Amino acid sequence: MAHDFLSIYGAKAAEYLLAIGYLLLFIPFWRYVQGARPKEAVVRAGAAAHAAAGAARTAFPGRAAGATAPSPTAGWFQVPAGVYLHPGHTWARLEADGLVSVGIDDFAHKLVGAAALELPELGTRVAQGEPALEVGDDERKVPMLSPLDGSVVAVNAAAREHPEAIDEPYGRGWLFKVKPSRLAANLRQLLEGAPARRFLEDAGEAIAFRMSPQLATVLQDGGTPIHGIARALAGDDWDQLARQHFLA
């Protein structure tokens, strides 16, 4: 389709102007589209709970890129600054004397509620990712993993004797102290600060999905979960749920 030569110049000018115009429009358009307020979708939790709780985690949709609203489970489980979390929901904190305090985190604390604690003996060697303590009751016990390598040099007797009285999992609720052997290497595998908080949020959402729809609307109001969630959710099979989360 021939057109006369001179009209090329006009057409090219129009093309480039159009392209520049498009680029100028594209920037605000992109920003407009990306500034999406994520729909506060009511979690469509199922009525029938899967015993394969792993399904809840594997089907977890993940965070939308650019979401600005905090997750409804953000305030459920806390971790203070300076405390390092292990994915098995135990924590480690560096003390001034070079030792490391170890305990179970807020999530594990609330999940299991008041439960008997089986703590390691003095002098026991513990290894990161290996079972070091147990929580549970007379019938079932769930092991939990040590967050670092080392040897146990102190044990919180009060926690062992009266676990139900300890409400501060990171403070008075410390369980034992460890003399670390590979502290720097261990710390690289632990979470602290924002990643730790996000980890707890994710754990909270995984729990939320298992709840009935009624509880899910509690979610929207920002209600906080009660102690002993595992038992409330899974009844006699609470230890299965706990094991899933504690990676034991």
Place this chain on the structure above:
Amino acid sequence: MASARMQVAAAPQGFGGFVKEKVLLGMSVKDYVRSCCTPVNAVAAVILAVGLPLLAYRFYAGLGATTNLSQTAPWGLWIGFDMMTGIVLAAGGFTIGASVQIFGLKEYHAIERPAILTAFLGYVMAVIGLIADLGRPWNMAFFPFNYGTASALFEVAWCVLCYTSVLFLEFTLPFFEWAGWARAAAFMKKLLIALTVLSVMFSTMHQSALGSLFLLAPTKLHPLWYTPFIFIFFFISAIVAGISMVVVESSISHRVFHRQLEGQPVDADKLILGLGKAGAVVMFAYFFLKLQGVVDGHAWGYLATGYGALFLVEVLGFILLPSLLFAYGARNGKVKLVQFAGLLGVLGIVLNRLNVSVVAFNWQLPSAQRYVPHWMEIWVSVTLVTIGVLAFRWIVNRMPILREDPRFPGAH
């Protein structure tokens, strides 16, 4: 709350048990047939009752008796709609597949399998439509060896052949899971990333080649649609079609198959909004591409004509408008708006393909010689769509497409 352990189905007793369990959904033959008597199925039955004999009649009596194709309109509805539109609307397979497997957007896993199934069935129906349209379809068996490599149609045919095979392989994964063949399923799963790369590659080639088909008819395709870059337009519009079609298909599926989705923590609304975001941006770019095509071809003068009005309807009403609706809906969480925009996007792509292949083609001919589809052509096209929908429903009701098979957790 019952701590139910998922009941893994007891091993079926022999083949009869297998049929009852897997095919008849656990019902007896009588119950199953009774369950099939629904109004929707009645409509489908009527469509097939006329359409299937029509299809047979076409092979008996030839194209002249069943179509309005002519010496001046060699391509009609079966090429323009069944083949070209069918193939472009099946582009969701590679767009979502690539998003999940290659770009790592895991959250779209939930709609990946339905998109691939839609694509697979879409291509099968497109190929059937093609077989109906070809004058000598039996020669299709030999075409790969005839090396008509100067032809864009050769490339289309080869790439469609390869891509349909890739789609078929991707579909075998849920099929193997349904049949319980664990080792085969595990093997297929390992191939998935390679298949996805191939699917993007083949799709790029044949989606664009379908546009290249029209490069050699500059005097027959209206200047508002003809551009040397038509193959780029067809590829970008394939992405637009893929996104829009997945929005529409998943919206319908989630409503129709909602029972399968109960208990799944899949936030379908969030996924649809995410697709809306992607669709908004791609459609926005595609709109400007179309304008560039007009300017580059010096064709702005035609905008004032009747064809110009058609072009403006296609571009403003079915590309720009849904782009803006996608943007607004995605930003403000309005799922229904995004779904509506997806529908507009699909219709826009259908309109574009029909415009290029039929409406704006041979536009200079006097209206007496212009092509209007025969009612039989329309009915056969509707029949093929119906078969595709029925097959989709049959498969989704049985195989782990929208839900996970409990024997293969984590695969969905």
Place this chain on the structure above:
Amino acid sequence: MRIGRRGFVKLAVVGAGAAGVSAATASPQGTVEGDDAPGVLVDTTLCLGCRACEAACAETNGLPPPPADDAVMASRRDTTESAFTVVNRTVGEDGKPVFAKKQCMHCQAPGCASACPVRAMDKLPSGPVVWDGTNCLGCRYCMIACPFDIPKYEYGSWNPRVRKCTFCADRQAKGLKPACTEVCPSGALTFGRRGELLEEAKRRIYTSAGKYSSHVYGEHEAGGTSFLYITAPDVDLGALAFRTDVPKKPIPELVQGALGAPPFVMTLWPPLLMGLYAFSKRREGGSQEGGHGEKSGKEDPHG
């Protein structure tokens, strides 16, 4: 008589060698190109409209005889499945009738042959563009490609053929002239080598001032065709059923750019996509460092 294409090419080469026709000066691959290709000069100022060419064509190709009554020329005629050539009539400037024969132009770079995915429509090395039904799919893409709207399809048949002028390829293979050029009584049709015919056309144009339009239809249309038409000045070729919007660029060239793309896509897409995959996996693995590794390990969709 239908011969297979291969046997046909053999005949063409042997026949050409024997008869010492233009194939003797063929290019190294045995193809006849450009100036040496066979061609026909159609001088419409000499055409009487007797339509003997139609009758000869029908007889040679086993087609039904053309309508006897010349009144058919009152309306626009086009080739059909059973008429490979037709004569159209219009009125010249001076009120006198002008006739022109329409048939396949046998382009030097035929769009139909390049379009055919199975090479059922193909250009013979000796020049003519012919259809061989052995592999034809019936896709009708050749009809889309032809800028002159020539190929016609047998929609009414269950085994349809594509029909058009064959340039009497089998006659040419035997050293004979195409049937139409053989019977033309007025000398309007001259068969010969394209280069020589083009020169003859120009010679007629420039030595008979004002008798001809200076445009040789077929010289540049579609990159050059075997049939060359010269007419009186101001004759409306459109009224003679010729397309006047045929591009000068050969049709196959219009597709070459896009056709060059697939090898690039096949080369570039895999590393590009696998790179994106590796990047996205690394980014995901990075944010999961220190604890999420186990969680994502269960659900890793990356196969």
